Amino acid sequence: MAIADLRKDYTLGSLHRASLAADPMAQFQHWFADATAVKSPGGWLRRVAIGLYKWWLVVLGAKPVDPNAMALATVDPDGQPSVRTVLLKGVDERGFLFFTNYESRKGRELDGNPRAALVFYWSDLERQVCVSGRVSKLTAPESDKYFQSRPRGSRIGAWASAQGEVVPNREFLEARWKEIETRFPKDVPLPPFWGGYALAPERIEFWQGRASRLHDRFNYVRDANGHWNLERLAP
Ligand SMILES: Cc1cc2nc3c(=O)[nH]c(=O)nc-3n(C[C@H](O)[C@H](O)[C@H](O)COP(=O)(O)O)c2cc1C
DSSP, rough: OOOOGOOOOOSSSSOOOSOOOOHHHHHHHHHHHHHTTTTTSSHHHHHHHHHHHHHHHHTTTOOOOOOOOEEEEEOOOSOOOOEEEOOOOEETTTTEEEEETTTTTHHHHHHOEEEEEEEEEGGGGGGEEEEEEEEEEOOOHHHHHHHHSHHHHHHHHHHHHOOOOOOSHHHHHHHHHHHHHHOSSSSSOOOOEEEEEEEEEEEEEEEOOOGGGGGEEEEEEEEEOOOEEEEEEEO
């Protein structure tokens, strides 16, 4: 099938102003719970329909999606954007939390310009959330707390990989990993170049696919007083 012929109609749900939370972070939490299948949106009939749909995907052997995977866009000093997937590791009053190598491309770009954007796409719910705002670094103790919760292999991996640097081959990486494993036979400390960020949202848009491309889009924008204003956008 030609790429141009790939198309689907979005019919799973709808979004109404009256059903949206006043606080977009609360709204995000509702949608995130739906995406992790803790509960499904809508009335009982829709919940049953989505439950059956998800069960059917399991029967078909479809891989579960990563509901906390998000695209993170950053910008370099020339205004050139770059984007990659990272995992959401928490949501609190500071915003959206994620962890990475501070010396990676994204880390360097965020050092130079803290403005960033995130996109979540939950295809099984026909939903998208777009976020933009500014990041700040988490404290080292907070990053350490999360770092120590990771499997030992991942902690060694963080030390072993100078994320984004050109390496000669796979063997180089594996040798480096073994070297670090020997260096830290027990505890693996937090690398000084690794940690978390919080992205404080200034704009959060919720998109629910609808039939005939007449999707529902609601956009929360924070004003200078920190109040959230909600507007419907044309799809
Ligand atoms: C599903 C998925 C989850 C990922 N999660 C993270 C993450 O949480 N942190 C991270 O640094 N990289 C993560 N990565 C790798 C990044 O996409 C990227 O390759 C890496 O961070 C280097 O990006 P940069 O060179 O643009 O800084 C993930 C990749 C995928 C596909």
